[in-house]
Amino acid sequence: EAGVAQSPRYKIIEKRQSVAFWCNPISGHATLYWYQQILGQGPKLLIQFQNNGVVDDSQLPKDRFSAERLKGVDSTLKIQPAKLEDSAVYLCASSHATRGKYEQYFGPGTRLTVT
Amino acid sequence: RKEVEQDPGPFNVPEGATVAFNCTYSNSASQSFFWYRQDCRKEPKLLMSVYSSGNEDGRFTAQLNRASQYISLLIRDSKLSDSATYLCVVKWGKIIFGKGTRLHILP
Numbered sequence: 001e002a003g004v005a006q007s008p009r010y011k012i013i014e015k016r017q018s019v020a021f022w023c024n025p026i027s028g029h030a031t032l033y034w035y036q037q038i039l040g041q042g043p044k045l046l047i048q049f050q051n052n053g054v055v056d057d058s059q060l061p062k063d064r065f066s067a068e069r070l071k072g073v074d075s076t077l078k079i080q081p082a083k084l085e086d087s088a089v090y091l092c093a094s095s096h097a098t099r100g101k102y103e104q105y106f107g108p109g110t111r112l113t114v115t
Numbered sequence: 116r117k118e119v120e121q122d123p124g125p126f127n128v129p130e131g132a133t134v135a136f137n138c139t140y141s142n143s144a145s146q147s148f149f150w151y152r153q154d155c156r157k158e159p160k161l162l163m164s165v166y167s168s169g170n171e172d173g174r175f176t177a178q179l180n181r182a183s184q185y186i187s188l189l190i191r192d193s194k195l196s197d198s199a200t201y202l203c204v205v206k207w208g209k210i211i212f213g214k215g216t217r218l219h220i221l222p
Contacts, residue, residue: 033210035212040214041214041215042119042202042212042213042214042215043159043202043212044212045209045210045211045212048210056208056209056210058209091158091159102147102149102206102210103149103161103164104149104161105161106158106159106160107158108157108158109158
């Protein structure tokens, strides 16, 4: 079974530029998550989708971050404009999220450096 | 009190020893609990789910104490390959990761 795919793996941009990340979850997984992980910290949930609907985006900085999952499969996360503090690894995860089962499987992440 | 709290370590443990670390959580309505391991510059990988009073998988045992609001992870007969950061995850509607506990197994 193929895992969670993410691209690009690395991205370097200047502050105030925009950037987009792509994620393709494990086939059949209805729930998709985007996390931000800053060096030395645990992942912080940015947004959670159930199919193509948003379940939780309470920690998404909506003035600059946006995410979509239009067909309930793959997803994109965008930052516009980027700030220095956005330098982090952006992780995508997916899960079946059937009743009582919320194990998440992570992609390799996109390492973003904002200069 | 932080929502999910872990001792950051590092725990430096000789190979073959037993090591245990805890994770405390603030919300008594928490429903699901997990341990993930994360190697340096890699993504987190699911180690164990903790759904009821605890469970065991080989050398790893996870326990849940709802009264005191913590979960624990015990690693027996530790191997060099166990060196990693161990992340605690708690779900109560929203999903919160701890900052992780770093474990170094010494030869």
